[in-house]
Amino acid sequence: MAFRMTVFSDNYASLRSRGCWAQHGFGAFLEFRFEDLSLNLIFDCGPHMDVVKHNLDLLKLDFSGVNAVFLSHGHYDHTGGLLEVVKRIGRRVPVVVHPKTFSNRFAKRDLRVVGVPFKPNDVESAGGIVVQCRNPIDFGGKVFLSGEIERVNDFEKVEGYVIEEDGRLVDDNIIDDRALIANLNGEFIVLTGCAHSGLINTLHYAMKEFNARKFKAIIGGFHLESASNELISRTISELKKIDFQYIVPMHCTGIKMTAALINSFGEKVKVLGVGESLELK
Structure with a gap:
């Protein structure tokens, strides 16, 4: 096993979810095993502590060896749990965020709060070490958190959100949106939380920054639930230009986009939900 992802939100x-609760959000436990590198990472934490607690109690995942927690961006559905x-990890652990992750954020239409439901000091009190950085993080030249x-x-445009900056509410382009990228012997995995940057933009970033040419799997929320x-059609067209073995639409991808992917790529599409695992070699 080189890579295993277990979805807890x-x-x-x-039928394979083993009694786990589904709710709008995303959280995954990632295990990487290479000859010279072993990593356990959390990528996003789901929308609500009660849901995450219920699911983790059922899944019985061992977080004691977690190296770091990554938050893909500062929205409640990826951070609420x-x-x-952090409490389950049971020791001080880095929680890596962008400097804007804890900003006050709202839906533009009705000012509904969509930001992180607590502050950095709450994370520190629970046992996390909040690490704020914009740049990519490199684990042994094999696993990366994007910048x-x-x-x-x-x-691919970001619309519908505002953020508080310098005493004003301004349009939020969610610049803190990040992806996890892994190199499995020349075949790359890209994992997105919501892909607010755009799925195609994210894949092109991996190509440019990490020389990714062949993708083992493209996984995560693609933020196309309300897409026209x-x-x-444009996203499907661009994906046809990209060499990938599997695509795994989750979270905010949406039923219409998932159906379009299945129609275009057939068995390359893997459908995964809460409580399930994906293993790649």
């Missing part, structure tokens, strides 16, 4: 449950996760992802195309037919 997602929007969807199945963080304190429960800020460049927005290069003209069709035009955006879905």
Whole structure:
């Protein structure tokens, strides 16, 4: 086993979910095993402590060896279970965030709060060491947390959110959105939380920064739940130009986009929900 992902928070449950609760959000336990490197990471923490506690009690995951917790961005549905996760690790552990992760954030239409539901000092009190950085993080040249992802195309746009900056509410382009990228013997895994930067922008970032040319798997929330037919069509068209073995749509990808992926890529599409695991070699 080179890579195993166990999902403890997602929007969807199945017969294989073992009684886990589904709720809008994402959280995963990642295990990497290489000849010269062994890593256990948490990538996002789900929407709510009660849901995460219930699911982790059922899954009986061992977090004692977790090296670090990564938050893909500062929205509640990826961070609400963080304190429960940190407490289960049972020791001081780095919680890696972007400097904007704990900003006050809202839905633009009605000012609904969408930001992280607690402050950095709460994380520290639970046992986390809050590490704020913008730059990529490199684990042994094999596993990486991205830096800020460049927005290069003209069709993947961030809309619908505002953020508090310098005493003003301004449009939020969610610059803290990040991905996890891993190199499995020249075949890359890309894991997104919500892909607010755009799925295609994120893949192009991996190509540019890490020379990724072949993808073992593209996994995560792709933020296309409310996407127009035009955006879905354009995304599918761009994915057809990319060499990948599997694509695993989760969380905020949406049923319409998932159906489009299955229609276009057939058995390359793997559907995964809360309580399930994905293993790749």
